Amino acid sequence: QSVLTQPPSASGTPGQRVTISCSGSSSNIGSNYVHWFLVLPGTAPKVLIFRKNERPSGVPDRFSGSMSGTSASLAISGLRSEDEADYYCAAWDDSVNGVIFGGGTKLTVL
């Protein structure tokens, strides 16, 4: 099953803006919405961005999503220590008829 490509790691200092990329193809990101999730060890995934770059209630506007062609990005501004976590992108893929995830990006707040 195809996967979306994310950098394995990212880092930043408190207050900085960091972006995490997610690269796909025409059958997934190129034609469907991208979702972003935050995962802390031992906890269920939390939705950060869904559908057309919308944020669920309770997710601060420091988190934002964007898409261009077959790629997407998650931007986190005003980085905080509690943002240290694993981040995953996901999208429906028309060629496999299923949801595919990126491999995850471990964000470290220095």
Add this chain to the structure above:
Amino acid sequence: EVQLVESGAGLVQPGGSLRLSCAASGFNFPIYWMNWVRQAPGKGLEWVANIKQDGSDKFYVDSVKGRFTISRDNAKNSLYLQMNSLRAEDTAVYYCASGQWAGDLDDWGQGTLVTVSS
């Protein structure tokens, strides 16, 4: 408030079977797609299967096709995953998740651990 509560966790031998359940509340279950997503220890998230609102469409990741069956009971607001011919690589925390469309994963349960080992 949306609540998704998984159950059915357990230790099973390779080749064995297990049935997971997900009890939904706080939303109109019959009009939502439902999914199973898993995370193996130390690994990333992997979508497993989903099922359309009326159960007429079901999709699976290749690695579980022919072994796992997703089903739902809208009268009981419940989602199920029947897992047969289990393998060590099926060991993971399994989450149920709801969404308005086929590719959506809007709300998640807390997960249930399946361990396949002899």
